[in-house]
Structures are given as C-alpha cells and as structure tokens.
Amino acid sequence: MTVNRSTFVGDSRRLVAEAAITALLRRPRYQVVRRQPQSRVAILRVESYSQKLGELLHHSLEPFRLDVRGKTVLLKPNLVDYIPGNHINTHPLLVSAAIECFRRLGAAAIVVGEGPGHQRDTELVLSESGMSDQLRQQKARFVDLNRDELIETPLRAGYTNLERLWLPRTVLAADFVVSMPKVKTHHWSGVTLSMKNMFGVVPGAKYGWPKNILHWKGIERSILDVCATVPVHFIIADAIVAMEGNGPLNGTPRSLHRIILSDDPVAADATCTRLMGLDPAKIAHIRAAAQFLGNFSIERIDQLGEPVRAPVSPFQLLPEFEYLRETNFNLIFGC
Amino acid sequence: MQSAQLLGLACVQALVERQMPEGGWPFTSPAKQMGIEPTALALLALPSSLVRRRCAAIESLLHAQNPNGSWPAFSGEDQQGSGYTGLAVYALNECGEQTAPTNRAVRWLLGSRGWESHWLWQWKFRLTDRQVRFDPGKFGWPWMPKTVSWVFPTAYSLLALKRARADSRPRPREFRIRRGVEMLYDRICSGGGWNAGNGVVCGSALSPHPDATAVALLALLGEFPNDSVTASLDWLEHRAESLFAPWSLAWTVLALHGFQRPVESLIGRLCAVVNPVEIRDSSTLAVVCLALRCAHGPSAFRAGV
Numbered sequence: 132m133t134v135n136r137s138t139f140v141g142d143s144r145r146l147v148a149e150a151a152i153t154a155l156l157r158r159p160r161y162q163v164v165r166r167q168p169q170s171r172v173a174i175l176r177v178e179s180y181s182q183k184l185g186e187l188l189h190h191s192l193e194p195f196r197l198d199v200r201g202k203t204v205l206l207k208p209n210l211v212d213y214i215p216g217n218h219i220n221t222h223p224l225l226v227s228a229a230i231e232c233f234r235r236l237g238a239a240a241i242v243v244g245e246g247p248g249h250q251r252d253t254e255l256v257l258s259e260s261g262m263s264d265q266l267r268q269q270k271a272r273f274v275d276l277n278r279d280e281l282i283e284t285p286l287r288a289g290y291t292n293l294e295r296l297w298l299p300r301t302v303l304a305a306d307f308v309v310s311m312p313k314v315k316t317h318h319w320s321g322v323t324l325s326m327k328n329m330f331g332v333v334p335g336a337k338y339g340w341p342k343n344i345l346h347w348k349g350i351e352r353s354i355l356d357v358c359a360t361v362p363v364h365f366i367i368a369d370a371i372v373a374m375e376g377n378g379p380l381n382g383t384p385r386s387l388h389r390i391i392l393s394d395d396p397v398a399a400d401a402t403c404t405r406l407m408g409l410d411p412a413k414i415a416h417i418r419a420a421a422q423f424l425g426n427f428s429i430e431r432i433d434q435l436g437e438p439v440r441a442p443v444s445p446f447q448l449l450p451e452f453e454y455l456r457e458t459n460f461n462l463i464f465g466c
Numbered sequence: 467m468q469s470a471q472l473l474g475l476a477c478v479q480a481l482v483e484r485q486m487p488e489g490g491w492p493f494t495s496p497a498k499q500m501g502i503e504p505t506a507l508a509l510l511a512l513p514s515s516l517v518r519r520r521c522a523a524i525e526s527l528l529h530a531q532n533p534n535g536s537w538p539a540f541s542g543e544d545q546q547g548s549g550y551t552g553l554a555v556y557a558l559n560e561c562g563e564q565t566a567p568t569n570r571a572v573r574w575l576l577g578s579r580g581w582e583s584h585w586l587w588q589w590k591f592r593l594t595d596r597q598v599r600f601d602p603g604k605f606g607w608p609w610m611p612k613t614v615s616w617v618f619p620t621a622y623s624l625l626a627l628k629r630a631r632a633d634s635r636p637r638p639r640e641f642r643i644r645r646g647v648e649m650l651y652d653r654i655c656s657g658g659g660w661n662a663g664n665g666v667v668c669g670s671a672l673s674p675h676p677d678a679t680a681v682a683l684l685a686l687l688g689e690f691p692n693d694s695v696t697a698s699l700d701w702l703e704h705r706a707e708s709l710f711a712p713w714s715l716a717w718t719v720l721a722l723h724g725f726q727r728p729v730e731s732l733i734g735r736l737c738a739v740v741n742p743v744e745i746r747d748s749s750t751l752a753v754v755c756l757a758l759r760c761a762h763g764p765s766a767f768r769a770g771v
Contacts, residue, residue, distance in 0.1 A: 250662075278501075343616070
C-alpha cells in the first residue's frame with residue numbers, strides 16, 4: 132500500500148482529532164449545564180440578501196416565542212476583516228434585519244458588539260464591509276468589544292486551565308446574547324459557527340490581535356470555556372452565502388441559501404455542520420459541548436423549518452480536514 | 467474643510483477633556499479603566515506646552531508599571547506584562563523620562579520574547595505545526611507572555627529599544643533589535659505590507675493591513691533601504707487611496723511621512739473625515755493628533771539612534 136503526503140497528513144489529523152475528542156469527553160470540566168431536554172432549530176430558505184429579510188426573520192422567530200421584552204439584547208455578528216469579494220463577515224443586511232426584529236419583539240436596548248480577531252481597525256471593517264451604513268440606518272449602537280471596559284470573570288469551565296478571562300462589560304451586562312455567525316470552514320478548527328463566533332467577545336486590548344492565547348490553550352478547549360462562561364441565548368447563522376475551502380479568510384463563497392435559527396448553540400452548530408455535508412460528531416468542540424451546552428443528536432432537535440438535507444456536494448475542505456466528511460449520511464441525519 | 471492646525475487643536479482639546487483624574491486615558495471614553503496604549507499615545511500627542519497634563523500622564527504611566535518593569539495592558543490587570551510595554555517606554559523616553567523605571571522596562575523587553583524562540587516550540591513549528599509560514603528562529607515580542615511574536619508588539623518594542631539610551635546593555639539590545647527586524651521581514655505579506663503577523667497561512671497569502679504596515683515601517687526607520695520596505699511603502703500608498711478610517715489613515719500618514727513620501731492629500735482627507743467628538747477610541751484620537759502634526763512639524767516617530 133502506498134501512502135502519499137495528503138493521505139498521511141489526513142490520517143494524522145484524524146488521529147489527533149480523535150485523541151482530542153477523547154480527551155475532551157473523558158475529562159469533563161464544566162461547572163454549568165445549559166442543555167435543555169429538547170432544542171429547536173429552524174432552517175429558512177432564502178434566495179439572497181435583501182431588505183425583505185426583516186419581515187422573514189420576524190415571521191420565522193414567532194415559533195421560538197422569545198421573551199426579550201425590556202431586555203438588553205447583544206447581537207454578536209462575525210466581523211473578521213474586509214477583503215473585497217470574500218464573504219467572510221455576517222452580512223450587514225442580516226444584522227440590520229435582526230435589529231429590526233428584536234425591536235419589534237420589545238427589546239429595551241439592542242447593542243451590536245464585536246471584537247475582530249485579525250484586524251485591529253474595527254472602524255475600517257465596519258465601514259468597508261457596509262456594516263456602518265446599516266447601523267446608521269437602524270440608529271443602532273455598536274460596541275467595539277476589543278476596547279470595551281473589562282471585568283475579570285471566572286470561567287465556568289476548566290478546559291483551558293485559564294481559570295479567568297477579562298471580558299467586556301457590555302457582554303456581561305447583556306440579558307440576551309445572540310450569536311450571528313457566518314457559516315464557514317476554518318483552517319484550525321474545521322468549522323467556525325455560533326460557538327467559535329464567541330471568540331469575538333474576548334478583548335484584543337488585553338489578549339492581542341489575534342487572540343493568540345486562545346490558540347495556545349487549544350481552540351476547542353477555549354471555545355468550550357468561553358461558551359460556558361458567556362451564555363448564548365439564540366443563534367441566527369448566515370448561510371445564504373457561506374464559505375468553503377480555506378476559511379475563515381481565504382475560502383471560496385458557497386451559496387447555501389439558508390439562515391439557521393436556534394435556541395441552542397450546539398444544535399445550531401450541529402445542524403450547520405450537517406448542512407455543510409460534514410459529520411458534527413467528528414468536530415471536537417461540538418461533541419464535547421453536547422455534554423453540557425446543548426443538544427447534538429437529531430432526536431433532541433425539533434426542526435421547525437425545512438428538514439436538514441446534505442448538500443449535493445459536501446463543502447470543500449483543506450486536506451487536513453477531509454476526515455470531517457461523512458459518507459454514511461444515515462449516521463449523520465439519523466434517517 | 468477645516469485646516470490641519472485647527473483640527474489638531476480640536477483633537478488635543480478632546481484628548482485633554484478625556485484625561486482621567488489619575489492622568490491616563492481609557493481605551494474608549496467614558497470608561498474608567500486606564501489603558502496603556504491610549505495613555506502612551508496621548509502622552510506623545512500632547513503638545514509640550516501642556517506641562518501639567520503631560521506630567522500627570524507620565525505619573526500615571528509610572529504608577530501603572532509592574533514590579534518586573536513591564537506594563538500591563540490596562541490598570542488593574544495582572545502583572546505579567548503586555549505587548550504595550552515598548553510603546554510606554556518609547557513615549558516616556560520621548561518625553562525625556564529616561565530614568566530607572568524605563569531602564570527596568572528595557573531590561574524586561576530584552577528578556578521578553580515570543581515563545582517560538584524556545585527550542586521546543588522551534589521543533590514543533592519546524593516539524594509538525596507548519597500551516598503558518600514563518601521562521602521561528604526569527605522572533606520578536608508577543609502580546610502577552612507564553613504566546614508567539616506579533617507585528618504590533620514587536621514594532622513597539624523595536625521603537626523603544628532603538629531609542630533607548632545607547633549604554634543600556636548594548637549587546638543584548640543590538641541582538642534583540644536584529645532579531646526583531648528579521649522577524650518583521652520574515653512575516654511580511656507577499657507583495658509588501660504586514661497584517662497581525664501571518665503572511666501565508668495554509669498556503670494562501672493573507673492581505674496586509676494599513677495600520678500594521680505603518681507601525682512596522684516606523685519600526686524599520688533607519689534600517690538600510692531594501693525592496694521589502696519599498697514594496698510595503700508602495701502598497702501603503704496605494705491602499706491609502708481608498709482609506710477613510712481614522713486609525714489606519716493616521717498611522718499611514720505617520721509612516722509615509724517618516725519615509726519622506728507625500729502626505730498632504732492624506733492629511734487633507736483626515737481633516738475631511740475626522741470629527742473629534744465622534745471618536746470614542748482614545749488611541750485613535752491620539753494617533754490622529756500625531757498625524758496632523760506632520761503637516762507642519764516633525765513626527766513623533768523618528769529613526770532610532
């Protein structure tokens with residue numbers, strides 16, 4: 132049998148990933164359990180980004196019966212950088228639609244907050260991505276989480292051994308946190324979805340650009356610690372145009388024509404992964420988060436919109452992540 | 467459009483109004499946590515005539531210094547040291563404060579290094595962890611201890627060491643300056659310019675950023691001119707044509723001015739886009755002040771001695 136470099140790298144990566152999953156599962160280190168008996172996910176079919184998203188979103192949120200009246204809602208989009216032609220950020224029109232919806236639902240205050248991890252100039256990302264215009268139109272407040280006032284916060288899980296993180300006051304003061312990821316592949320963690328999106332609440336002013344300590348402590352472990360500490364109450368994932376290949380910055384746009392809504396970050400990420408044609412059980416942080424942050428198995432997820440269907444062709448991946456593909460769809464979709 | 471001088475005065479006035487009673491500046495107004503970067507940049511930006519304000523800023527910086535000689539990212543955080551230490555030293559030195567505290571800080575800078583410099587991690591990066599293209603033998607300074615080197619903290623540290631008193635440990639100082647300069651050249655993006663410090667990841671070239679490019683170029687002032695610097699200046703000039711964000715635009719002015727490239731039109735654009743009242747970020751306000759000063763006088767960033 133001949134083994135080429137690509138196969139060798141793929142197999143090595145698979146072994147390392149399996150070891151990581153085993154380590155995370157064997158040594159649960161969480162102090163909080165947020166998993167509900169049953170989670171809800173809605174997959175919406177949307178042809179393109181348009182001004183009509185607000186109405187669609189509002190209508191689609193009804194079954195979730197979100198009670199945000201009088202609450203401060205933090206919308207946390209994924210703003211990484213601005214690269215012309217690359218769909219790397221949550222689309223401004225979707226953020227605008229979310230602002231509109233939560234206002235209609237009676238939120239007392241809506242704050243859009245993000246701390247880009249790669250680009251120091253948050254204002255540059257906001258203006259060049261078109262987000263500033265939408266925020267201005269909506270008269271919405273934006274907080275640069277990289278430079279907010281910080282509060283030392285004990286972590287509610289101990290996967291990184293960091294014990295504490297300095298976190299933005301705006302995040303800690305929010306009553307209702309909405310993670311709004313762009314659905315993308317990721318060259319370190321396989322995928323970047325609603326849980327990985329929460330890296331953006333870790334402030335660059337303290338931890339630098341990029342937030343390198345989270346990489347050194349293990350991306351999967353850091354995701355678990357951050358998400359255990361900052362509860363995500365709702366997810367609006369942008370997969371109208373997603374990204375495949377060498378994400379999160381240099382991948383290729385991939386039109387999925389979907390928005391994923393959920394009241395559970397694990398269920399949302401597992402569903403997004405399935406929509407990408409990947410197996411969520413092979414993604415360490417999703418698998419480990421299913422122990423305490425949400426539901427991962429199909430049986431525990433109520434599908435409110437259209438059913439989960441794998442794409443005709445799964446998302447392109449870097450060779451190191453080829454093992455995330457699962458050819459046995461029965462296993463992934465439980466059908 | 468307002469003149470650079472008038473806008474400069476308005477920005478200084480805005481800075482003065484945001485100075486905290488303790489003498490420092492927060493990252494964003496009206497927060498109450500003193501940030502080291504905004505305070506050091508504001509200290510550089512305050513005109514020498516504002517003696518009391520400058521003294522208060524110097525006092526607040528000295529007060530925030532860690533026992534090991536480093537500076538934290540902001541007042542009240544842990545005492546391990548941060549990537550802003552170089553900038554604090556540079557600002558204090560530029561204000562004539564080359565005293566025991568800055569000497570201690572220089573010693574800390576000489577001992578602080580990115581983790582890729584450790585032999586164990588060098589093996590890791592050379593053998594197994596090769597998604598990011600970089601030479602771990604060429605190291606600079608990290609944002610925080612036990613992480614690898616990045617462009618901003620390395621550039622800040624180089625600025626500090628190059629301007630530090632020549633008699634403060636010349637050989638290790640020279641060694642770290644050379645390694646830091648090598649690290650910057652190693653992390654350059656293909657086609658010139660820098661981003662946070664990842665030029666090529668998983669075989670794909672990443673785009674440079676104006677602010678990181680400008681700060682790296684300022685740190686390289688006084689080095690022998692070469693193609694990498696020329697390509698980076700050309701990229702920055704080209705990128706500046708479509709740049710409107712005050713932080714990046716102001717750093718761009720400082721870098722191009724430092725290399726004697728024309729900046730009049732960029733200063734004109736700064737005057738058109740900046741309203742000091744609308745800038746909540748103290749660091750941005752301070753860098754805008756420093757950039758506007760280039761219209762009629764020397765820059766706060768000069769080649770090292």
